[in-house]
Amino acid sequence: MKQTILIWFFIFFSLGSLSAQTGEIHVGKQSSKEQRDGSPGAPFSCLEDALREAREWRRLNDPRMHHGITIWIQDGQYVPTQTIFIRPEDSGTAESPTWIKAVGNEAIFSGGISIEGWQPVKGEKRLDPAIAKHIVVADAPQAGGKYFPFRQLWVGSRKAIRAESHDDDHLPRIINWDFKQQAAIIPNVFPKKFVYKAGMEFFIHQWWAIAQLRVREAVVTKDSTTLFFHEPEGKLQNEHPWPKPWLSKEYGNSAFRLVNALEFLDQPGEWFLDEENHKVYYYKRPDENLSKLHVVAPYLETILRMQGTLESPVRHVYIEGLQFQHSSWLRPHYAGHVALQAGMYFLDAYKLAKPGTVDKAGLENQAWLGRPQAAVLLRHTAFTKISACRFAHLAATGIDYRAGNLKDSLNGNLFQDIGGSGILLGQFSDEQMEAHLPFQPNNERILTDGVVVSNNLIQDIGNEDWGTVGIGAGFVRNVAITNNELLDLPYTGISLGWGWTPTVNAMRNNRVLKNKITRYGKYMYDVAGIYTLSAQPGTKIQENYIDSIYVSPYAHIPEHWFYLYTDEGSAYMNVSNNWFPS
Template identity: 25%
Template sequence: MIQRAAYLSLLLASLMLLGCSSPELEIYVSPDGNDQAAGTLSAPVKSLQRAAELTREKAGQVPVTIYLSGGRYALTTPLMLGPEEAGTVEAPVLWKAMPGENPVICGGIPVNDWEQEEDGNWSTTLPDTYQGTFRSFYVNGLRATRARHPNDSYLRVGQAGKDNRTNFFFKENELSEIGDIEGLELVLLHDWSVTRIPVKSIDWKSKQLSTIDSIGAQLPFFTLTHWEDHPRYYLENVHEFCDHPGEWYADFKQGKIYYHPAPGDRIDATTGIIPLADKLIVIEGNKEQHAAYISFEGITFEHTAWKLPDLGYCGVQACMFTDRTSSTSNWSKIPAAIELDLATHCSFDQCTIRNTGGSGIWIRRNCEECKISNSYIHDVSGNGVSIGEGNDRLADGSPWWKSSPAEVSRGNVVSHTLIEHCGSQFYGAVGIWCGLVANTVIEHNEIRNLPYTGISVGWMWTPEPTPCEENTIHANHIHHILTILSDGGGIYSLGLQPGSRITQNLIHDVQVNAGRAESNGMFLDEGTKELLIEN
């Protein structure tokens, strides 16, 4: 009897142990793999898309870890992850670097085989696989400068035209005659935003420059001379401007790209990267089921493109812009290399996001408990991190924050992350942008070397109630900001934010305002109310 009881006890313990442990699915990916392989350590698959397909077999049933070997994983379209590739609290899905290795998910294609030109530039043929145009080019891992005049400073508008919107006169001897102005772009700085717009014509005799549409967003204070009589500008993207180390120009008619070498560059050891994909990762659920428990760890994301609207980019603030080609919204927002919608408990830890044509990462609509931690975000054209939405999306015919406030992004976190050199193209960008969000925590980050604001929270210019509440901005180190624009701050706020706190942040080296408006350490802008600031 005793032996039988002992046997039954052992059997019961074994069954309990088996019931408590679930086998983990491991999928291995390598740039040298084969998508016909099994995805094991000895037989890895090659593509991220194939790894995602294998994930579906067990996603949500057992923990799934996708191990990425070191090397480059090139994408032309984003990796789409939804509920079918998602996990649960007991069975999460983790995309992870192999120990000691550096996998890079990239959206660009390389160019080499440079030839010496008589003017000191190098040239190479654009790949046959590339279609369209591009705005960014990277050389030996660094963003090259799109050919510009002047090389490292600004010109000042001489006099605005009659409409104060579509043309101005430039000063004597500031601009030499250009043979072909096709592709020429005006970059004009407003106090807290930037316009990038194609040039329509230049009358060299009268020294009048005209653009294809209005300079500045549609609001009345974005006219040419509203803030300054002689605002700053420069011109970009013609062959004649490619005359300074580190500059590049692409002639899409001839199918060639030109590069003016920087000191130390070798013609036989220089690789350029042309960005192709507009996004790298899209995590998106639906109203019935969020995409949940998808994490990335130890992975680098780089080289994305973003094409300007045909009538140019007229910035409003924090990468919001007036899109005159859109019929759905007066304001649009620059997209990000990584975007999340209707996502829950997704995370990015020990990751790097760099060299993007748009923003870095956007935790957008109805996302909950998502987290960015211990990461490095730098050299992005737009915002480093964006969380939540603005106030203009409609739901059932009304602003979403009135008709569907439960769709607010809530409980998301950015912590222990270094964010710098955002706004590489769009100077009105910020390090971290939080729109109408709730229970957001931004803590223990370093944010530095930015053309405009460090952290921006809120998106309502009146104290009207919205779901924006109980946000925490704590113990961040913000410095060397507002290096180009004005009218921002180390921390910038808008609107009613009940229960929100800004505590123990260190802000210094806010640059002297270059425009007419002030530069601020802390800027409590319009509508700010019920916000505690201490220490």
């Protein structure tokens, strides 16, 4: 941590001395002037207007941009109504970069909308009177005059818990899974007599991934309940072979819970959105006064997108000291979420009647995958820098270098309280490409190449999708993942590679060096501090420190964990001089 703080101080000191030579544009929340021109006394009210001004300077070759442009962001919470889009026309050059820098420590870009007007609940017959006295209710928020769904809620700096039948540490186990009927059989382990409510969801732990299924019907008997699910997730859950519901007399069956019903609202910190009546219910924690706390529901899935093209990438844009908060992720709301690995979810998957593909004679299944949304997304970029930023209170991925990223850097940032992966790099499986195929594009500019991820602190990620990772890299080359610290992880720390194939592909010459990974595998096993897949010539994994795996209460096989795991197809790598306790 001391090393990270020193790096941040060096960045601020060295780059601050450069700013006097650059043209300056200001963004701020407060201005007494009606006409805002981006000056210190009349700052623009949003980043988009400042980007437009900088774009015009470059278009007109204004002298103010010759040594670079600095967009200064004053403290405050900025709430864009749509994703902020940085385009090729916003690019700088090595001699004249575009900086987007925080003036202080509280320049926050939020993808959420505030909820106000909380009142004690009255006359709600669905709630036990003993519990109702702790519940407050408010009108659901609107965006553009319309109500919108959301799956997360933050009360002040704390994430609230979507109303659930059982908490993370006390999940019951399924009785069985009926693949013929595409149904889960679960015990009747609910405080009251179970009554199915529309909108309920089923969360299940499956080996190294989870699934979230929308319940279509529930058939209750004396001793058990049979759950049926909506499509497309019902078919996906039953047809994909890996990973599937775990049934084991020795270790116990898959753990589960039910989510999203007012009747489950029975613990401090839980909340429920009544979409039909447009009300939000919240069970107050004892120390909370909601009139003094900022309560936020996420609205935007991506807060900032930096995207160019193969021919014209976004270049030399540097972001420093900003905070990104309150992103949403809604695919599970409309289509469920059945994951294969590292949070990548099935679009289609099934077992092959006759095994074998061109690349793998013994492969017995096929899968096509989607990729979760990210709060910050970079595609077709070059020589960009993101430093000293904070990514927190986010629904899915923190930041995603999705494709075509050349020599970008991500240095000295904090990732905390994130529902999915902290950082993703490069292509995994495109939606049109079968997941087990080696990736070797004709145009190598599509690859994420030479990106440096260094000195970042990543903790408390994957707190909704337990199968996501701290840092995940797919088909990447010349990437350096160095001197990062990762802790409090539900699954793997650093995952490098994709494809499950020994065939030489686009991956090569990656570096995973001097990272510290502790307190991982909190819920999922078949896990490692550092995990690799597929052939990666010239790759080095060295001088990493890995320790303190959790004892997962739900591991399908309690012995199936590793400090470093070279999984299927891993080849042509130098793995040496790493430290583990045993």
